[in-house]
Structure formats: C-alpha cells, structure tokens
Amino acid sequence: MCYVINHMTPFELQIHTRRERAKARELRASQWWRQEIGKGVCYHCRGRFQREELTMDHLIPLARGGTTTKKNVVVACKQCNSLKKNLTIAEIRLKEI
C-alpha cells in the first residue's frame, strides 16, 4: 500500500501522481470530506477556519509516492498547505544534491 519514491521510475511516478490527483477530486466530492471540512479545523496548526480557507493536504505528498486515502489526507488551511509544500520542495532539492 505504501509506495516509496525510490522504487518508482519518473514515468511511473507521473502516472501515479495523475491517478492519485483524480482520486483526490473524487474524495473532495465525498460525504466524508464534507464532514472533515465541516469541522473547520486545520490538521497542522489546529486553527479554526472558514470552509473556503481549507484545502486537502496529503501527509505524504503524491510526488513522493503518497496515495489519496483517508489515512493520508487531512484538512489544512491554505497557509499551512503552502508552507508545507515549500518545505517539501526544499527537502526534495536537498535530497537531489
């Protein structure tokens, strides 16, 4: 169930990311996700937010082999989501060096 990025070729990773993004779109339309968003709490900073300010965040990013499952998906405010994305990119860059 848990993919490791190193085990995937760039091509496989591309296919994987595309498939998981499609799954994320489906999950966003689900009753479960509406309930999660409805709680109005960011998983990372525990702040309370309006629905419009909350986004879907993958704990293990798709680009690193994460999947779109209820276990890997959390509600994050826009600020935390972009902060985390930047960190992840920095981490990836660091790994490439």
Ligand SMILES: [Zn+2]
């Ligand atoms: Zn937050």
